[in-house]
Amino acid sequence: MDPALIGSIFAGITGLATVITGYLINRQKVRTDLVSADVGQVEAELADLRDRFEIALAHIYELRAAMGAHELHVPELPDELTLRRRRKTG
Numbered sequence: 001m002d003p004a005l006i007g008s009i010f011a012g013i014t015g016l017a018t019v020i021t022g023y024l025i026n027r028q029k030v031r032t033d034l035v036s037a038d039v040g041q042v043e044a045e046l047a048d049l050r051d052r053f054e055i056a057l058a059h060i061y062e063l064r065a066a067m068g069a070h071e072l073h074v075p076e077l078p079d080e081l082t083l084r085r086r087r088k089t090g
Contacts, residue, residue, distance in 0.1 A: 067073070
């Protein structure tokens with residue numbers, strides 16, 4: 001067999017393997033980028049929910065203070081809210 005033909009076949013197979021490998025790597029990179037974008041979106045939504053929760057807690061504490069100032073019965077806070085308040089003030 002002609003050495004040039006063997007070299008051409010080998011080069012063709014190597015080129016095809018390179019193209020397929022590049023395609024697979026790019027496909028995995030696209031998946032990774034999509035997952036990364038999803039994680040970023042979830043983190044942003046979680047931060048937004050955390051901010052809303054902090055605002056709600058502030059309103060609860062203001063309401064409790066107003067009720068206490070007017071000598072109204074102030075209900076006990078659930079355990080989680082009590083612990084969170086202690087962490088903030090302590």
